[in-house]
Amino acid sequence: MVGPYDPFRLVPPLNYTSRNPAPFRVSVSENVMLVMDFHAHLAHTEIIGLLGGHFYPEQESMEVTFVYPCKSASTGFQCEMDPASEVAAREVFAEKGLEFVGWYHSHPTFDPQPSIRDIENQTQYQEMWRREDGLEPFIGVIVTPYDEEHESNVSRFQFWVSGSNYDLSGQFRTPYSCQHSVAPSETLPEEMFSQLSGLVEEYQNYDQRVNMTESFRDDDDISKLDKLMESLSSHISVSSSAAEEFILRVKELMNTDFLPKEKSNAECHNNFDSTISKEKKENE
Ligand SMILES: [Zn+2]
Numbered sequence: 679m680v681g682p683y684d685p686f687r688l689v690p691p692l693n694y695t696s697r698n699p700a701p702f703r704v705s706v707s708e709n710v711m712l713v714m715d716f717h718a719h720l721a722h723t724e725i726i727g728l729l730g731g732h733f734y735p736e737q738e739s740m741e742v743t744f745v746y747p748c749k750s751a752s753t754g755f756q757c758e759m760d761p762a763s764e765v766a767a768r769e770v771f772a773e774k775g776l777e778f779v780g781w782y783h784s785h786p787t788f789d790p791q792p793s794i795r796d797i798e799n800q801t802q803y804q805e806m807w808r809r810e811d812g813l814e815p816f817i818g819v820i821v822t823p824y825d826e827e828h829e830s831n832v833s834r835f836q837f838w839v840s841g842s843n844y845d846l847s848g849q850f851r852t853p854y855s856c857q858h859s860v861a862p863s864e865t866l867p868e869e870m871f872s873q874l875s876g877l878v879e880e881y882q883n884y885d886q887r888v889n890m891t892e893s894f895r896d897d898d899d900i901s902k903l904d905k906l907m908e909s910l911s912s913h914i915s916v917s918s919s920a921a922e923e924f925i926l927r928v929k930e931l932m933n934t935d936f937l938p939k940e941k942s943n944a945e946c947h948n949n950f951d952s953t954i955s956k957e958k959k960e961n962e
Pocket residue numbers: 783784785791792793796820
């Protein structure tokens with residue numbers, strides 16, 4: 679039965695099979711996973727960004743090696759990419775000799791399955807990057823950082839593409855999961871740390887910023903900050919001392935720059951005064 683068109687409906691991607699194989703393989707570096715995951719944890723609203731790397735047509739393989747977090751023109755539920763940051767990403771990718779190979783966005787608390795609107799966006803991108811041989815080397819990634827039902831503290835990821843066939847309703851191209859392998863990163867470059875601190879700066883005064891001191895689940899007291907750190911650690915396989923040092927630096931960054939603003943002295947005084955006057959009243 680064909681339901682009414684609902685752009686927000688989530689569509690579980692199908693799996694490619696040996697009869698209907700994936701058009702190309704995808705390898706993504708750990709550092710790319712880490713930056714996407716970090717970005718997704720910062721806001722209650724959907725975040726968005728672009729992925730850079732290379733496509734090797736002879737090998738039918740794609741390597742994703744770089745993340746460009748974008749500003750989103752977010753309306754709370756659905757998010758669109760700010761056109762200016764797409765232009766800026768273009769410049770950075772050209773400078774680094776990278777190709778556009780994908781985009782990512784977050785579903786803060788709900789399943790990492792594409793909505794019909796996501797599929798439409800993805801399909802547009804794929805058509806834009808379609809090659810003469812018909813391949814469309816452009817992937818989508820969805821990150822779900824705060825699924826309370828998920829047993830692990832590690833975020834959920836979905837790598838996907840729009841398939842060549844249409845859904846039974848004929849409204850959109852059927853989404854498929856793309857199997858991907860994660861390539862270990864040998865270093866935790868300073869450039870990546872700067873990206874994280876840039877994101878902290880961008881989101882620290884955002885009204886939909888996540889309060890990292892809150893607990894992640896109702897029934898235990900692991901904080902969102904600890905949850906974030908555990909998820910980030912899962913993307914790190916460099917030597918344990920370098921990993922520890924990096925995690926400590928990120929934690930300190932979050933603790934100094936991303937905590938809810940402490941009340942200014944003036945506000946404290948006001949509270950104090952109102953407490954006093956209340957007490958006075960009660961005594962009167
Ligand atoms: Zn979405």
